[in-house]
Amino acid sequence: MDYRESVLKSEEKTVFLLRSLYQSFGYRQYKMSKFEEYDLYAGNKDFLISDNIITFTDTNGRLMALKPDVTLSIVRNTKDTDGSVSKVFYDENVYRIPKGSHAYKEILQAGLECIGEIDNYCLGEVLYLASASLAAISQGYLLNISHLGIISGLLNDMALSPEQSQAALRLIGEKNMHELKRLCEAAGCSAADITRLIRVVSTNGAPEDVLPVLAECGCDAEAVRQLEELCRILRSAGEADHIVIDFSVVNDMSYYNGIVFRGYIEGVPNGILSGGQYDKLLRKMGRKARAVGFAVYLDFLERFYEQEPDLDADVVLLYTPETDQEILFRAVRQLTAEGLRVTAQKELPKKLRYGRVMRINPEGVLETC
Amino acid sequence: MLNVALPKGRLGEKVYDMFEKAGYECPSIREKNRKLLFTNEEKGICYFWVKPSDVAIYVERGAADIGVAGKDILLEYEPEVYELLDLDIGKCMMAVAAPNDYIDRPQRTLRVATKFERIAADYYASIGRDIDIIHLNGSIELAPLLGLSDVIVDIVETGSTLKANNLSVVERIVDISARFIANKASYEFKKNEISRVTEALAKQL
Numbered sequence: 001m002d003y004r005e006s007v008l009k010s011e012e013k014t015v016f017l018l019r020s021l022y023q024s025f026g027y028r029q030y031k032m033s034k035f036e037e038y039d040l041y042a043g044n045k046d047f048l049i050s051d052n053i054i055t056f057t058d059t060n061g062r063l064m065a066l067k068p069d070v071t072l073s074i075v076r077n078t079k080d081t082d083g084s085v086s087k088v089f090y091d092e093n094v095y096r097i098p099k100g101s102h103a104y105k106e107i108l109q110a111g112l113e114c115i116g117e118i119d120n121y122c123l124g125e126v127l128y129l130a131s132a133s134l135a136a137i138s139q140g141y142l143l144n145i146s147h148l149g150i151i152s153g154l155l156n157d158m159a160l161s162p163e164q165s166q167a168a169l170r171l172i173g174e175k176n177m178h179e180l181k182r183l184c185e186a187a188g189c190s191a192a193d194i195t196r197l198i199r200v201v202s203t204n205g206a207p208e209d210v211l212p213v214l215a216e217c218g219c220d221a222e223a224v225r226q227l228e229e230l231c232r233i234l235r236s237a238g239e240a241d242h243i244v245i246d247f248s249v250v251n252d253m254s255y256y257n258g259i260v261f262r263g264y265i266e267g268v269p270n271g272i273l274s275g276g277q278y279d280k281l282l283r284k285m286g287r288k289a290r291a292v293g294f295a296v297y298l299d300f301l302e303r304f305y306e307q308e309p310d311l312d313a314d315v316v317l318l319y320t321p322e323t324d325q326e327i328l329f330r331a332v333r334q335l336t337a338e339g340l341r342v343t344a345q346k347e348l349p350k351k352l353r354y355g356r357v358m359r360i361n362p363e364g365v366l367e368t369c
Numbered sequence: 370m371l372n373v374a375l376p377k378g379r380l381g382e383k384v385y386d387m388f389e390k391a392g393y394e395c396p397s398i399r400e401k402n403r404k405l406l407f408t409n410e411e412k413g414i415c416y417f418w419v420k421p422s423d424v425a426i427y428v429e430r431g432a433a434d435i436g437v438a439g440k441d442i443l444l445e446y447e448p449e450v451y452e453l454l455d456l457d458i459g460k461c462m463m464a465v466a467a468p469n470d471y472i473d474r475p476q477r478t479l480r481v482a483t484k485f486e487r488i489a490a491d492y493y494a495s496i497g498r499d500i501d502i503i504h505l506n507g508s509i510e511l512a513p514l515l516g517l518s519d520v521i522v523d524i525v526e527t528g529s530t531l532k533a534n535n536l537s538v539v540e541r542i543v544d545i546s547a548r549f550i551a552n553k554a555s556y557e558f559k560k561n562e563i564s565r566v567t568e569a570l571a572k573q574l
Contacts, residue, residue, distance in 0.1 A: 270449065270554065
């Protein structure tokens with residue numbers, strides 16, 4: 001059946017665009033059931049955005065959860081294979097309490113995961129697809145990229161305790177340089193180390209401006225090389241103007257490592273895309289493979305799209321109890337065949353937004369009122 | 370155009386003075402009228418006053434690109450914003466206070482009255498103390514006087530309210546001051562404007 005594009009909500013159109021984008025790079029669609037065993041999430045609560053999960057007891061007594069996340073389920077259901085990479089994408093509803101809210105919400109989320117022998121090509125491909133996902137939504141987009149290897153290298157050099165490192169990471173995420181400085185001073189770090197850390201994490205911008213600073217500051221050479229190579233791949237894909245290196249993109253270091261990134265769309269107040277390498281999650285789950293992926297939070301876009309149809313129907317077709325039903329039905333079909341949206345009513349509905357009103361006379365002739 | 374959420378009250382006026390000194394003046398803001406938005410097109414800035422505890426919400430949700438909020442609010446609500454500067458004004462502290470004759474009994478659950486549930490919970494979790502939080506919206510000092518709670522967790526500025534009610538600070542939790550915050554997406558797309566404001570404010574510190 002043919003359908004007019006306008007019947008699709010903007011979020012639905014975006015889902016279709018993303019699906020075809022991911023399929024064109026050989027990603028297979030992953031479908032999951034609405035429920036998973038609660039244990040899967042309970043064991044990895046810190047990996048989840050919110051640790052509030054809707055649970056219920058299944059008929060066989062097992063504690064089940066309405067899925068708050070897709071990645072954990074994908075990781076559990078893919079097998080380690082030698083040499084190859086399992087590439088899947090999804091668009092699924094998840095259930096969780098969004099940050100700053102107190103009630104559960106159904107959230108439409110799309111994304112992809114690459115699990116297996118991840119190399120720089122895979123990372124580049126995923127970063128490109130993240131960038132292209134944002135481009136599918138709007139031309140005003142930015143992809144912020146960070147490398148946790150660089151940050152952890154700097155923090156390790158300063159010999160901070162795990163708690164201090166955790167606090168430092170949170171402050172880096174807030175771009176809160178004044179408190180980061182105080183924290184490092186209180187921890188007894190040297191002035192030179194503090195200056196170096198602040199210089200690196202407060203530098204943000206285009207790769208060509210940031211990469212030389214990283215080299216000058218003597219950051220982890222391998223991580224810097226990797227970042228350089230990935231930026232080259234993105235530049236060759238025409239994404240240069242949309243890439244920002246920004247170390248305030250920080251994900252939990254007990255799950256994530258290496259490249260992490262966040263995507264923004266102009267006009268949407270929150271980051272709508274989030275992703276990174278999460279080899280450490282796989283280690284926790286006893287797996288050998290490496291992994292990278294991202295999610296696009298489509299619920300944030302609800303208020304972004306403006307081109308929603310301004311009318312509920314093009315034509316209100318008024319009829320009377322005496323109107324021959326068959327003639328009426330034929331008239332409605334005739335109008336819909338012309339591509340009009342028609343609502344047949346005996347009375348004009350009060351809150352309907354419509355184009356024009358027509359009447360049908362007993363002979364089946366349509367008259368515009 | 371940058372939208373700026375300013376906290377209503379004395380602190381907000383001091384903050385506006387800093388913006389004015391930084392070159393982002395908007396004379397209409399000083400006029401006594403019922404206007405809610407104050408724009409200086411030439412400087413590309415639009416100010417509005419909101420309840421101090423709401424500034425972070427306006428900024429987090431992008432209605433304001435930047436704003437000034439107390440560290441207490443940032444710690445309590447943990448909004449998704451960047452904290453770009455400590456403006457070093459509106460200084461006070463978050464503290465535990467109790468009646469002058471208070472003796473702590475660690476074997477008992479401590480009853481804590483506060484408006485700042487998260488700050489209190491995080492502080493006592495960090496020292497491994499079991500507490501019962503009593504959320505109050507105002508007149509927190511009254512709670513220990515009437516036996517509603519053992520201690521309070523609240524903002525202490527001069528300490529005069531505590532003193533007048535025979536209460537005193539038993540533990541300082543964290544220092545509070547006004548912070549310059551920015552919406553994360555605005556920071557990306559209006560980076561130059563926000564950086565200019567940040568630098569101009571930083572010069573006054």
